[in-house]
Amino acid sequence: MERKKLRVSLGKRLRSCASFDCPGVLPNWEDYPERVQEVLREAGEVFYPSLLYDDLFRSLGKKIFPRNYYHFLGNKIRQTDLFQLLEISHPRTRIYSGRHRAARILADFSFPFVGKTPVGSSQGAGVYLIEDAQGLDLYLEGHRPAYIQEFLPIDRDLRVVLVGGRVIHAYWRVHPPGEFRNNVSLGGRISFEEIPADALEFAQDVAARCGFDDVGLDVCHAQGRYYVLEANMVFGFEGFRAAGLDFYELLARLDDEGFL
Structure with missing residues (x-):
């Protein structure tokens, strides 16, 4: 018997799930x-x-799925604050506003380090390897505030996609020669070889503690431990396609199992 569509998802994420009605996001309530x-x-x-x-539905006391999604979407500052508050392993990161930023940054970091566009960047855009004073000045010209992060000597990171705390896919992103970023959109290679179970456990712990119900976590191993680099609420499906998986079919399966 077909299940009644008693639940509603405004976004189209769950459009393949039988138990959801997905009317879409309309700009006016009366629409x-x-x-x-x-x-x-x-x-x-x-x-x-x-x-x-x-915020409207939260103000009425309704539960929201996914939790901690929209307010952290594309906002590296909020994510870093949350990781630091929860004492989650994350590259050493500081935010700089006001005057004399270059001097304060160089008092805290040694070259090379990473500067990022803190809000709205994706697919590796807005991530800069800063190797000297000239590079720092160039970065600071276009960034207020400055988001500065320690450089970790890695050649790959692990994208772990979780829904409702369950790992639904994971894959390595290996950076191409001459590029320090691992993004697939920048030529990073996808690999499914030897994905460590403890890395997945680390990602599950991060998602649970942060309340991230739908997320692609970027995880790396450096200096003898795992780090979470970033939380992606919007992520590409190249890694799914490379494994012969359909993201929306996976969500439909979770719905059929009663997991959502």
Whole structure:
């Protein structure tokens, strides 16, 4: 018997899941049909409400899935603050505003180090290897505040995708020659070889402690321990396609199992 579509997801993420109605994100509340409005009013939990409606439904006391999604989406400063607050292993990172930033940065970091665009960057854009004073000055010209992070000597990182705390896929991203970034969009190679179980356990612990219900965590191993580099709420599907997997079919399977 077909399950009744009693749950609602405004975003289209769960469009392949049989137990969800996914009407989409409309800019005006009154644009929704009365049927959808009534379901949303009565729902105890709303899935993927979008940045537009996330705070609205939270203010009414509704549960939101995924938790801690929209406010951390694309915001490295908020993510770093959360990792530091929870004492999660994360590369040493500091934010610099105000005057004399270069001098303060060089008092804290030695070359080389990494500068990043702290909000809105993705796919490796906005990530800079800073190797000298000239490079630092160039970075600072376009970044207020400055987001400075220690450089870890790694040749790969592990993308671990988790939904509801469950690992649904993981793969290495290996940087190409002459490139320090591992992003697939920049030529990084995907590998499924020897993915360590303890790295997946680390990622699960990070997701659970941070309340990340739908996330692609970038994890690396350096200096004898694991680090979480970044949390990606929007991530590419190249690693899924390389493994012959369909992300939306995986979500549908989780829904059929009653996991969502």
